[in-house]
């Protein structure tokens with residue numbers, strides 16, 4: 502009798518809380534040539550780069566679709582900057598025309614992420630107003646690192662003291678040493694996924710040999726293993742801490758992360774490559790691995806979330822770009838495309854860039870969401 506009652510309770514509970522997976526459907530496919538349906542932004546985050554227009558990048562073969570159908574996005578590795586201590590390499594800053602909204606699942610499949618001493622790639626999402634509308638870092642690390650780092654940047658607790666150590670706060674390191682850098686490339690790359698829903702924000706990395714089936718067409722996060730990083734809604738409300746998010750992908754060189762004086766000496770680059778990050782920039786041979794090779798970048802929405810109003814918003818106001826975004830803040834200190842990431846003046850020169858480029862000013866970042874689950 503007792504067990505019968507229990508069974509009834511279980512059945513009732515099951516009927517109130519159906520366990521079947523949410524169905525996700527593709528809403529945006531930024532693969533192949535679609536990946537270039539984006540606009541550039543003029544901000545170098547204190548790095549030794551110069552973001553050129555998409556058409557220039559196409560012309561210079563810095564962005565193209567290769568024979569395997571993959572989107573290649575790279576850094577100039579032919580120009581010799583010898584003698585120019587402020588030299589900045591050409592590359593692109595890509596930002597989506599439209600934002601994604603709460604309820605979205607982003608899936609990114611690549612075989613190569615830019616790496617090497619002084620190299621700092623990023624795949625992230627950002628709101629129009631930063632940091633009030635938040636930023637979600639899906640792929641980001643620097644130099645010779647082999648493990649990816651996930652992070653959230655929000656203004657939810659704007660009373661928090663500036664976070665000086667970029668390896669703390671909301672940053673979570675993937676456990677896999679194939680999630681970034683040479684290890685990622687040598688093992689055929691893999692797939693990253695980011696789910697932004699009522700439970701919070703979840704980020705996964707799957708090695709090539711371990712990718713869930715149908716992830717590219719009918720992804721089912723409920724069947725996936727524990728995420729690499731999970732920021733629960735209880736400590737960071739995913740509906741209020743984040744506005745509509747614009748997908749952003751770029752490559753930087755040196756700057757506040759790759760070239761950070763606090764990081765460089767222990768990066769392996771100081772002994773292997775050069776005493777300072779800036780020493781490497783002039784030599785194009787250092788950038789042969791500074792490229793993305795992308796199978797696809799897809800956005801899915803669940804059936805329930807898709808019934809809500811569609812995402813709206815304008816591209817980050819900081820985006821000074823041609824194309825859809827109105828030209829705005831020009832980056833006075835960096836008009837030449839160069840600035841010294843290792844010098845103290847770099848940050849001052851880039852004050853316009855700071856507004857614009859959420860991703861980098863780690864030294865003035867306000868981290869909220871202090872409760873993070875580390876699975877490492």
Ligand SMILES: *[C@@H]1O[C@H](CO)[C@@H](O)[C@H](O)[C@H]1NC(C)=O
Pocket residue numbers: 529530535538598599825
């Ligand atoms: C690409 O850009 C065009 C023109 O701005 C726009 O109409 C179209 O919706 C965009 N497509 C995607 C997938 O963003």
Ligand SMILES: *[C@@H]1O[C@H](CO)[C@@H](O)[C@H](O)[C@H]1NC(C)=O
Pocket residue numbers: 678
């Ligand atoms: C990567 O991790 C695996 C298993 O965790 C370990 O056996 C291997 O030595 C690591 N490789 C490097 C280059 O650290």
Ligand SMILES: *[C@@H]1O[C@H](CO)[C@@H](O)[C@H](O)[C@H]1NC(C)=O
Pocket residue numbers: 578579788789790792
């Ligand atoms: C630039 O890098 C690409 C990608 O690794 C490589 O194929 C090319 O040969 C490099 N160019 C030069 C001049 O080394």
